[in-house]
Amino acid sequence: MTKLIEIQNLGIAYAGHTGWTDVVEGVCFDIARGETFGLVGESGCGKSTVAYRLLGYGAANSRVQTGQVLFEGTDLLTLDARSLAKLRGNRIALVPQNPTTALSPGMRVGQQIREMILTHRALPDGRSMEHRIIELFALVGLPDVSRRYPHELSGGQQQRVTIAMAVACNPDLLVLDEPTTGLDVTTQRQIIQLLSDLRSRIGMAMLYVTHDLALLAQIADRIGVMYAGKLVEVAPCEQLLTHPAHPYSRGLIASIPSVQHGHNGARGLRGMLRRDQMAEGCKFEPRCDFATPACRSTPQHLIRVADAQSVACMHWSDVAAAQPPTPAPVIALGKKKQAQTLLSVDNLSLSYAQSGWFTEWLGKKAVPIARDIDLKLHSGEIVALVGESGSGKSTIARAISGRLAPVSGSISVDGQVLAPTLAGRSVQQLKQIQYIFQNPDASLNPRRNIQAILQRPLQHFGMELKPDTLETVLESVGLHAGYLNRYPEQLSGGERQRVAIARALLVNPKLLICDEILSALDVSVQTRIVELLLALKEQHRVAMLFISHDLAVVRQLADKVAVLYRGELMQMVDTDALFTSPLHPYTEMLLHAAPGLCKDDYVPQPPAMPGSQSLAGKGCPLAGRCPRQLGALCAESSPPSQKTQSGFIRCHIPVAELSPQTEESQKRTGSGANLSPVELRLPPEKSLQQRDQTRLN
Structure with a gap:
């Protein structure tokens, strides 16, 4: 195949307190037209540094020591700013890791895509700009969100917007820097299928930078492994x-965990x-x-x-x-003690743009996000909250932490009902609940070094700073004392996330809210963090609400799993029971969407469009998408809650008929029962448009 881009003996150095430090040394690889090349390695190994040089980008304190980056024979490192601007977005496009900082907060997302198309005059003949923008949104599984601002979209929806922007000009080379770390498994699958289709349709080559080897197994032709530059x-x-x-x-x-067995037990x-x-x-x-x-x-x-x-x-x-790595010995934890309830969430309902004079003046109605949420966490228990992007997981976490006042319902910790917002909670209550955010770029102060960032919570809560406290907590998350004098911008995305985790652990909380905290970490560091969280659970009885789309990590870590869809809890069950017998059709969809290390494990599916029922509607929120739908019953009646051996499930189909499917259940559900969980039945186009218009108004 013809080489599209070729990296020859690339060496890059960064300026530091002690002079120039080599961070990339002698990197050589090439990518052919239509080929996907994966670049993997631990956080800080230089993956992103190499990737951004393919677009001519480099940090102000970096310089290229040696080498060339040849794009169709032209060395990109020698081009001036104007020549690079003609290539970027048009011939070579970027999908960054963090859509929050990539999208302008003051511009509607449709206008940002419009700007990209106009800059490169890439509007196809015979199409209007509005039609092209809607087409790009549909390409990445979104309705027309042109008039939305980035903050009005979930993290996964924001990432899909950046992908739509990147492919707007049909580039020859797409550089993807951890593009799916914040996406749920069904959206990941949709994006991977989208990228595969684009590659085959327009011959687009890709450099895919990620720590997720299971994801690369589904799309990459070749893989390069980097270590220490x-x-x-x-x-x-x-x-x-x-x-x-x-x-x-x-x-x-x-080090890679699997959905089938949690962690494979091998020594990483x-x-x-x-x-x-x-x-x-x-x-x-x-x-x-x-x-x-x-x-x-x-x-x-x-x-x-x-x-x-x-x-x-x-x-x-x-x-x-060599033989496969020897499995590590399993530690017997002994019989669990009966733990007291630490967190109790009762009949919680949440919405944005809540009622008030300002909302009435704008003529807007409250947008329901979650309703009738009942959740309990015991001391030393880890409950995972899973579901697709936009299902309300982070919104529920925000309400528990006091950052969003509920419409109705109550939240209690240690039997004490908490005030709706942070302002009404005591210092002790604030200390008991610590929140680890998904995006460390937004949660770490860029003007403070790591030492000051870690000291801040200790000072805020009046706790003593003991010798070696900061060094110890950094080592527990895979860092060392040398990071204390660095600033967040001097750390990779994974290293910043580890600092955020260390900061939350410093005050010895009773409840940790972990919002996608492992999504930016490579598998080796994930293993270290999982071991740390399990140790906190066993030794200090710390409870955790663990929000994640990585079902393999959920199986490895969680005691129970709560499955959320469009703001409603569809299932609550012990972890092992969920993976061995998922029962709920939506849970089956999530499990079938999880990627494995074998390419055969990946089965293409239609776009994961939300169901046709609104949150305030009467029917099941999964109606219109469920492969086992019972016709009008599911569309018009709210599903009842049924008890299972270790929890509950909300579905019209009796538990006995859900898994495995019996002949009686097949007759009951009709032809839909013969569909696999990934053969999703989509509602009519008209109902989809009506639903999307209702959601966006």
């Missing part, structure tokens, strides 16, 4: 995932990346199980070991021939 292995996707030849690749794969990576402790030879030597004395002094370079597979390791043959 160097490529240590490049191989075809299937070859790398089944027969890794570098110890680091092997450790990454062993030990230690953490410490650039100040790396050897002169192989940079991975301090953490390598195959290292010998020669590795410490002998630099390693990529050498071809098989067709299209290269590795930078002198012991690659031993690694390739």
Whole structure:
């Protein structure tokens, strides 16, 4: 295939207190037209630094030491600003990791896409601008949200807007920097299918930067593995995932949890990346199980070991021939004690633009977000809240933390009813509940260094700062004392998230609200954080409301799972029971959408459009989308709550008939019962348009 872009011996350095530090060294790879190249590695390894150089971007305190970035034979590193501006967005487009900072908060999202198209004069012949914008929204599974501002969309919806903007000009190369970290599994699947279709239709090449190897397995042709600024292995996707030849690749794969078994029990990576402790030879030597004395002094370079597979390791043959990693011993926790209820959420209903003179003056009605939410957490219990983007997970968390006043219902901690908002809560109540936000860019003060950021909650709550307290909490999240003098902008996205987690742990809370806290972290750090959270649960009886779209991590961590759809709890069940017998049709959809390490595990599905029923309607919110719908009954009647062995389920179909499907249930549900959970029945186009107009007005 013809090479579209080629990176040759790329070396990049950053300026620091002690001079220039090499962060990328001798990186070489190429991407052909229509090819998807995945770039993986732990947080801080240089993935994003390399990716942004493909668009000619670089931090003010960085410089290119060596190498070239050739796009159709032209070195992008030598182009002036005007020439680069013609390429960016038109020939080479970017989907950034954080849509919150990528979208202008003062512009409607439709206007931002319009600006991209007009800048590059990329409006197809015979189409109006409005039609093209609506077409792009539909391409990424959104209704017409042109008149919405970014803050009026969920994080997943914002990310889909950035993807629509990136593909607006049909670019030759799409650079994706962790584009699906904030998306639920069904939306992830939709986006991956969208990108695959674009690649086949217009021959678009992609550089896909991510820490999610399971996601790459569904779309990548080849994968490059980076460690400490160097490529240590490049191989075809299937070859790398089944027969890794570098110890680091092997450790990454062993760290990946699965939906089927939670964590595979294999030993992953030990230690953490410490650039100040790396050897002169192989940079991975301090953490390598195959290292010998020669590795410490002998630099390693990529050498071809098989067709299209290269590795930078002198012991690659031993690694390739080694047996799979030995499962770690299972720790017996003993019989659980009867725990008291810590958090009680009773009949909670939430909405935005609530009633009042200002709302009436604007002529707007309250938009219901969640209703009739009943939730209990016991001390030392982890309850996962799962559901698609926009289902209301973060809104419920905001109400519990006091950042959104409920329309109705109550929230209690330790038997005491909490005030609706933060202003009415005592200092002790504020200390008991700590919130870890999904986006560390918005939750860390950019003007304070990490030491000041961590000291702030201790000062606020009048707690003593003991010696080594900050160093200890940083080490618990995979960082070290050297980070204390750095500022957030000097950290990668994953490192910033670890600082946010450390800050919440410092005040010893009783309840942690974890809002997608692992989405920006690579699998090796995820494992460390999961172990830390489990230790807090067992040793200090910390309860957690764990919001996540990563079902594999949920199985590994949670005691119970609450499944939320369009603001209503559809199911509450013990974790093991949910994964072995999901029962609810919507839960089945989520499980079938979760990616695996085998490409065969990925089954394309229609776009995950919301159901036709509004939240305030009478019917089941899943009506119009459910593969087992009982006709008018589901569309017109609210589903009853049915008890199960370890929780409840809200569905018209009796529990006995839900899983496995019996002949009687197939007769009862008609032809829809023969559909697989991913063959979604979409409502008529007219009802979709009516529903979307109702939601957006």
